[in-house]
Structure formats: C-alpha cells, structure tokens
Amino acid sequence: MQKLLDGLHDFQANVFATRREFFERLALGQRPEALFITCSDSRINPALITGADPGELFIIRNAGNIVPPWGPNHGGEAATIEFGVAALGVKDIIVCGHSQCGAMKGLLDPPSPDDFPALCSFLGHAAATKRIMKENYGHLAGEALLSTTIEENTLVQLENLRTHPVVAAKVARRELNLHAWVYELETGVVFSFDPAERQFLPLGEQRHEPVPGLQRRAI
Secondary structure, three states: OHHHHHHHHHHHHHHHHHHHHHHHHHOOOOOOOEEEEEEOOOOOOHHHHHOOOOOOEEEEEEOOOOOOOOOOOOOHHHHHHHHHHHHOOOOEEEEEEEOOOHHHHHHHOOOOOOOOHHHHHHHHHHHHHHHHHHHHOOOOOHHHHHHHHHHHHHHHHHHHHOOOHHHHHHHHOOOOEEEEEEEOOOOOOEEEEEOOOOEEEEOOOOOOOOOOOOOOOOO
16 A cells, blocks of 8 residues: 555645646546446556556456446446547547456356356356356367467457447447457567457557457358
C-alpha cells in the first residue's frame, strides 16, 4: 500500500502539477477514441501498451475480457458499451485478450463452483469458446491449447458484441469498427486478427482492418 501512496504523491507533485491545464480540460468532458475491453489481470495496462493519454480510452475490464451477449439482465458491461457507443461516439471497439490468461485457464479446467460460484457463472458467457475448442482443437494440449483458446475467445466476444443493438446499428452504418487483439505478456507484442488471412498476426505486419461479421479464423 505504501508504494501506491508514494506513487499518488509523485503524481500530484510531478505529473499533475506540470500538466494542470491538460487535466483541467479533461474535467470539461471526455471524447475517447476507442472502447477497450480487456482482462482485469494486473499485468495488463491498456494506456501503457497503446501509449494513450487520459481521455483517449474508454475501458471495460473483467475476468477474461468477456462481453455478455445482449439479454434481459443488463449488467455493467452492457451499460458501458451503450454509453461509449451512443453517448461518447467511439469509432472503434477493441477486445484484447492476453497470454497466460487465468480466466481462460479456468474455462479449460473449471474451478469448483462451490468455491467460485460467481466466476463459474460469469465464464458461462464464454461457453461458445469452450465448445469451439472441444470440437475443433482436440489435437492441442498445454500452451498451444491455452494460446488458441485465448485467441478464439476474443473472436467469440466480438460476436457477443454484435448482439448489442447499439453496436449492431453502428456497425451496419459503418460508423463503428471492431477489432480482436491479443497481447503477449512475455514479448510485448500485440497480435491482431487479420480477416484476410483469417489468423492473428503481429500488429505492424498487416493492414489493420476491422473484423467483419461472423468471420472465423482458419482452423
């Protein structure tokens, strides 16, 4: 805790004080460029890996970068998506998974529902990921299985995004682009799904195109 307090004092004295006008402008309102949906994992820092300043990313974080599909029981994810798209006018939504994801490990090897009832229920929104892995990737094991699960899950969550009316309407008008990314902790490389190649490629080695509707990766 002391490290956090020291960091707070440093921010106030050496960051905020030197950029006071910038932060005062932020207080007047926000206009983020993108909605960034990623995992709660403490090793992921969206602003750090993208170089974004405060005010440039609208962020959703939860276990497994999961987007519950549209339904009668709207939660915080649906409300945040709706506000980001309809009120803030973001032009891009990025679902960003990451290597060594504990939530995806839990999807493949579920914890006890007696010990983690809420987590087990929440991972139900990735049931399609689990089914895809079971029926199409039975030949994989270990790290290869986990890495592929992480990639497939980002695509599944993009499809869940499309069930949200505000997203579907904007995508149909070509006013909103959807992207699937995977951040590799151990190398710092970000992979993006390339719809033309139907696979994840390092950003910078491809044209960064949005993912079209229901485009699956090559198995």
